[in-house]
Amino acid sequence: MTTAQWIYVALLVLYSVLFIFFSRMFYWKHYAQKHYYARRPTGLSPDFVAQLAHDQGQEIPRFSIFVPARNEADVIEKTLSHLTRLNYSPAHYEVLVVTDEKEAQAAEKERQEIAQALTAFLTGEGSWTGDEKHESVLLALLSRLALEEAQLAERKAGPHLSVREILSLSVHHRQEILRDMTETLLTGKGRVNRDELCNAIVRCLPSATQADVQRLYPIFLSFAIPTVMAATQLRKAQSDKLVARLMTEAAQAKQPLTQKVLTALSETVESRIVRRIHNAAPDKLAEWLNAACSEALPTTQDIVERKRREFAGMRNLPAVKHIIVPWDFDGYVDGVCTGHFVPSTKGRALNYAFRFAEDRSAVWAFYDAESRPDKDTLLYVAWRRLTVGDKFQIAQGPVYQIRNFWKTGPLCKIAGLYQAVSHEFQMPYLLRSIPFIGGTNIFATRDLMLKIGGFDDTVLTEDMELGARAWLKGDAWPEFLPYPSSEQTPPTFKAFFRQRLRWGSGYLQVYDKIKADTSLPIERKTRLLRTYWWKGHFSWTFFQLVALLPFVVAFLYFNKLIDPMGTTFFIRRIFALLGPFYLAFTYYCFFHYYRHMESTSNAKQVYGFAQILALPITAFFLPVPYSSALVLKWMGRQPKAWVKTPRTKE
Numbered sequence: 039m040t041t042a043q044w045i046y047v048a049l050l051v052l053y054s055v056l057f058i059f060f061s062r063m064f065y066w067k068h069y070a071q072k073h074y075y076a077r078r079p080t081g082l083s084p085d086f087v088a089q090l091a092h093d094q095g096q097e098i099p100r101f102s103i104f105v106p107a108r109n110e111a112d113v114i115e116k117t118l119s120h121l122t123r124l125n126y127s128p129a130h131y132e133v134l135v136v137t138d139e140k141e142a143q144a145a146e147k148e149r150q151e152i153a154q155a156l157t158a159f160l161t162g163e164g165s166w167t168g169d170e171k172h173e174s175v176l177l178a179l180l181s182r183l184a185l186e187e188a189q190l191a192e193r194k195a196g197p198h199l200s201v202r203e204i205l206s207l208s209v210h211h212r213q214e215i216l217r218d219m220t221e222t223l224l225t226g227k228g229r230v231n232r233d234e235l236c237n238a239i240v241r242c243l244p245s246a247t248q249a250d251v252q253r254l255y256p257i258f259l260s261f262a263i264p265t266v267m268a269a270t271q272l273r274k275a276q277s278d279k280l281v282a283r284l285m286t287e288a289a290q291a292k293q294p295l296t297q298k299v300l301t302a303l304s305e306t307v308e309s310r311i312v313r314r315i316h317n318a319a320p321d322k323l324a325e326w327l328n329a330a331c332s333e334a335l336p337t338t339q340d341i342v343e344r345k346r347r348e349f350a351g352m353r354n355l356p357a358v359k360h361i362i363v364p365w366d367f368d369g370y371v372d373g374v375c376t377g378h379f380v381p382s383t384k385g386r387a388l389n390y391a392f393r394f395a396e397d398r399s400a401v402w403a404f405y406d407a408e409s410r411p412d413k414d415t416l417l418y419v420a421w422r423r424l425t426v427g428d429k430f431q432i433a434q435g436p437v438y439q440i441r442n443f444w445k446t447g448p449l450c451k452i453a454g455l456y457q458a459v460s461h462e463f464q465m466p467y468l469l470r471s472i473p474f475i476g477g478t479n480i481f482a483t484r485d486l487m488l489k490i491g492g493f494d495d496t497v498l499t500e501d502m503e504l505g506a507r508a509w510l511k512g513d514a515w516p517e518f519l520p521y522p523s524s525e526q527t528p529p530t531f532k533a534f535f536r537q538r539l540r541w542g543s544g545y546l547q548v549y550d551k552i553k554a555d556t557s558l559p560i561e562r563k564t565r566l567l568r569t570y571w572w573k574g575h576f577s578w579t580f581f582q583l584v585a586l587l588p589f590v591v592a593f594l595y596f597n598k599l600i601d602p603m604g605t606t607f608f609i610r611r612i613f614a615l616l617g618p619f620y621l622a623f624t625y626y627c628f629f630h631y632y633r634h635m636e637s638t639s640n641a642k643q644v645y646g647f648a649q650i651l652a653l654p655i656t657a658f659f660l661p662v663p664y665s666s667a668l669v670l671k672w673m674g675r676q677p678k679a680w681v682k683t684p685r686t687k688e
Contacts, residue, residue, distance in 0.1 A: 043604025101131040102399040110407035126416040149331040178334035184444035233639035244327025264307035369495040385493030385500035435519035436461035439527035454527035475505030542667030582665040
């Protein structure tokens with residue numbers, strides 16, 4: 039055999055080893071199913087748990103659910119709606135939303151600047167900036183005035199069924215729907231998919247039926263079109279072509295006469311809106327803009343308080359507490375306010391909130407601001423607590439970061455799918471060798487959290503550090519919780535890289551912290567460091583080198599340095615099927631987690647489905663953040679500040 043043929047054989051052997059390595063996934067799936075998912079108790083219900091507690095002479099376990107939420111206005115509303123409707127006795131759990139005072143302070147300053155800039159623009163003393171936030175506030179103002187025109191029309195002309203349809207909704211919902219539809223129309227420059235406009239209604243009214251959406255759509259559209267026209271007129275933008283497209287594509291008015299009639303009606307509403315702005319007194323305009331800023335740029339605190347007021351009028355819901363972390367809190371469980379600036383981190387916020395938890399809560403749960411846990415999760419943890427007692431100390435459940443699947447790029451789609459399958463199948467096996475805690479879908483006893491001093495707010499991965507310290511200092515090894523929670527994945531490669539780089543850098547930071555701590559039990563410390571090195575330093579380097587393999591093979595092939603003729607046709611054909619096999623497995627993951635993805639239009643689903651074909655290209659980039667963390671640490675330039683991952687609006 040020639041050298042080129044031997045190189046080809048060596049590559050086949052390497053690919054065989056990698057395939058065997060990949061095939062462990064199927065063993066992990068079998069292990070997880072056998073030891074955890076198949077052993078979930080049947081018939082779990084609030085009555086089942088109540089009867090079990092009664093038989094054992096105990097009280098139904100109480101829970102406190104902590105949700106750290108800074109700059110989470112895009113997601114916190116639906117999270118609260120979900121967490122307050124878990125399948126558990128509402129009298130036996132509470133939800134504590136932990137926000138940051140610095141968010142409200144920054145928002146107040148920003149709103150004042152935007153309101154001043156828009157006041158100058160609308161009074162002719164300033165020019166249009168084109169800033170996205172300025173536009174959102176302007177559209178919020180115009181949407182409010184358009185809806186006020188609807189109310190005036192009803193008073194003058196008497197009850198009008200179509201107007202009543204939207205006026206029967208809450209002020210917040212109808213203003214948000216109209217603003218979202220208007221932004222969609224402007225962004226699309228008249229070329230708009232009807233499904234995208236209808237999604238504005240679905241987002242605000244998730245319980246609305248398809249018939250409700252179809253009934254509300256034309257009514258809101260009839261006010262969205264003049265709102266768009268008013269915005270373009272105020273900005274002195276060319277609007278003739280835009281209006282024509284709105285009539286033909288959004289309003290489906292194909293005939294010239296119909297277009298003229300609709301345009302005339304829209305211009306009537308538009309002129310009234312613009313006239314009211316031009317005739318408004320300065321104090322009235324300032325009042326409108328302040329309200330528009332609050333509507334278009336709400337803080338997490340604004341939404342949490344609105345939801346609390348909404349929940350107050352409902353029955354059979356758990357208590358919802360809103361905890362605001364002072365800007366100068368030092369970050370310790372028993373900490374104090376220092377009088378000087380303290381950086382905000384997730385661990386710091388949670389440590390402050392512990393003092394506000396219900397004293398009778400034996401178990402604390404931790405979820406991120408966009409989490410959607412399985413509704414039976416509390417029942418399972420209560421069952422574990424009642425059946426094994428104090429042996430249950432800390433648990434970690436799988437997290438599927440694929441809910442915003444359709445709003446992400448190709449790499450983020452594939453990363454989300456493989457992160458989900460890793461959590462569902464690999465995590466149960468991984469927990470045999472490493473005390474893994476993943477930051478959300480965590481349950482821990484109150485006693486354990488206070489015993490070990492809560493979270494370390496100085497590390498980038500406070501969750502991983504918590505799992506290590508729970509074992510090293512609290513003698514508690516995390517168990518697997520076979521109930522998932524869905525979340526978002528970073529929508530862009532930049533956000534994905536930054537999040538994973540933080541994870542990797544935090545991992546190395548915890549490794550160094552444990553290594554330097556001389557007070558830890560030497561045997562446990564040595565064992566954990568060895569496992570961390572194998573799962574981190576070595577594995578990241580190995581996977582990055584493996585990701586380079588396709589590029590190496592391509593280079594060898596095009597330079598005629600490999601020759602497949604040294605092997606049989608059958609062997610070559612078998613290895614040619616490996617690529618389609620990996621792709622087929624990826625599509626299996628897609629269909630397996632499809633129910634956890636937010637719905638979207640058919641066109642976006644087809645496009646997103648096709649993006650998975652980019653697997654061979656994107657595979658190289660998946661380990662890059664972790665290998666980058668190793669390189670940056672070696673250079674002494676690793677990230678040191680905790681940075682929040684951006685969300686997509688839900």
